[in-house]
Amino acid sequence: MTARPANAHQARLLTLLRDGGPNSRAQLGDQVDLSRSKLAVEVDRLPETGLVVADGLAASRGGRRSHNIRLNPELRFLGVDIGATSVDVAVTNAELETLGHLNQPMDVREGPVAVFEQVLAMAAKLRASGLAEGFDGAGIGVPGPVRFPEGIPVAPPIMPGWDGFPVREALSQELGCPVMVDNDVNLMAMGEQHAGVARTVADFLCVKIGTGIGCGIVVGGEVYRGTTGSAGDIGHIQAVPDGRPCACGNRGCLEAHFSGAALARDAVEAAQQGLSAELASRLETNGGLTAVDVAAAASAGDATALDLIREGGNRTGQVIAGLVSFFNPGLVVIGGGVTGLGHTLLAAIRTQVYRQSLPLATGNLPIVLGELGPTAGVIGGARLISDHLFSPA
Numbered sequence: 001m002t003a004r005p006a007n008a009h010q011a012r013l014l015t016l017l018r019d020g021g022p023n024s025r026a027q028l029g030d031q032v033d034l035s036r037s038k039l040a041v042e043v044d045r046l047p048e049t050g051l052v053v054a055d056g057l058a059a060s061r062g063g064r065r066s067h068n069i070r071l072n073p074e075l076r077f078l079g080v081d082i083g084a085t086s087v088d089v090a091v092t093n094a095e096l097e098t099l100g101h102l103n104q105p106m107d108v109r110e111g112p113v114a115v116f117e118q119v120l121a122m123a124a125k126l127r128a129s130g131l132a133e134g135f136d137g138a139g140i141g142v143p144g145p146v147r148f149p150e151g152i153p154v155a156p157p158i159m160p161g162w163d164g165f166p167v168r169e170a171l172s173q174e175l176g177c178p179v180m181v182d183n184d185v186n187l188m189a190m191g192e193q194h195a196g197v198a199r200t201v202a203d204f205l206c207v208k209i210g211t212g213i214g215c216g217i218v219v220g221g222e223v224y225r226g227t228t229g230s231a232g233d234i235g236h237i238q239a240v241p242d243g244r245p246c247a248c249g250n251r252g253c254l255e256a257h258f259s260g261a262a263l264a265r266d267a268v269e270a271a272q273q274g275l276s277a278e279l280a281s282r283l284e285t286n287g288g289l290t291a292v293d294v295a296a297a298a299s300a301g302d303a304t305a306l307d308l309i310r311e312g313g314n315r316t317g318q319v320i321a322g323l324v325s326f327f328n329p330g331l332v333v334i335g336g337g338v339t340g341l342g343h344t345l346l347a348a349i350r351t352q353v354y355r356q357s358l359p360l361a362t363g364n365l366p367i368v369l370g371e372l373g374p375t376a377g378v379i380g381g382a383r384l385i386s387d388h389l390f391s392p393a
Contacts, residue, residue, distance in 0.1 A: 313348025
């Protein structure tokens with residue numbers, strides 16, 4: 001087990017090495033506000049933590065060549081992204097490069113014990129493949145609100161049996177390493193921020209449209225979680241007055257009208273009413289429909305499927321327009337399983353946001369699909385635990 005950095009200066013140096021790779025003392029000195037003597041003291045102390053090792057001589061900048069340092073190449077982080085219907089588990093090195101990644105279907109409604117048995121089996125499989133002897137830390141994402149300091153889910157609408165379950169404590173004991181827990185969309189935002197489309201943006205929104213809908217809020221480069229950890233729960237903003245009942249107990253929530261589950265339900269209804277031969281054929285063949293079927297039908301030119309996507313995109317865009325007017329982000333990232341619906345969905349969201357928000361907020365506002373797909377959450381998990389381990393104890 002490694003030690004935590006002793007102070008904020010060491011923490012800053014570790015973050016620079018994580019995000020920029022091996023670096024010389026001179027190059028690090030260009031990026032931190034420290035005197036040469038103070039920098040030398042802190043760099044010399046870092047190897048004592050076990051987090052940093054020497055990495056040969058740096059390129060000459062005139063005079064005596066400086067030594068490179070890098071994060072310990074033996075460090076291994078585990079990223080776990082638990083969704084409503086599947087789980088992703090990945091191993092990364094200290095620079096958050098993915099070394100191995102597994103995905104398996106899973107129903108979060110089976111409860112934490114069954115889900116974590118599967119997570120631990122996947123982690124053991126990655127370990128057995130030679131990617132890691134053990135883990136130095138793990139970052140876990142779950143599809144519901146989390147009381148962040150304790151790592152405990154709080155009243156998650158689509159996660160029966162998880163309310164109050166000590167996720168961080170339980171997994172830390174099983175894995176034998178520090179564990180941090182957050183909402184899954186916050187991890188997606190952190191992944192896109194580290195290695196995806198949001199690398200150069202300090203203030204942005206990351207909207208995940210899957211079985212449910214959530215939003216990661218990044219302010220000044222840091223995830224904003226709110227007072228109790230429920231910031232960004234936009235799936236339960238009312239989109240349709242007196243609309244459909246929602247799992248949260250209210251009516252008309254965005255999530256009740258457009259999400260993976262809502263889209264599948266609407267597609268089945270359209271097929272049964274004879275509105276779409278394409279969807280009806282898929283329903284007969286598969287015995288059910290998913291967002292993937294709707295996307296395939298839309299790609300085949302099915303008008304009903306296209307209408308379902310546009311209607312859902314319009315409702316999502318209306319909610320995001322309100323967020324844009326309030327928050328004034330520099331970027332909106334759209335991710336999650338339903339983004340397989342592609343540019344038809346994106347165009348509908350963009351149309352509503354650009355139409356309803358003021359030009360001052362949208363004049364230079366990109367609204368784009370995420371770059372990392374299913375790896376965003378696991379990279380975000382590794383980023384979460386590295387942020388914790390690279391901060392002063």
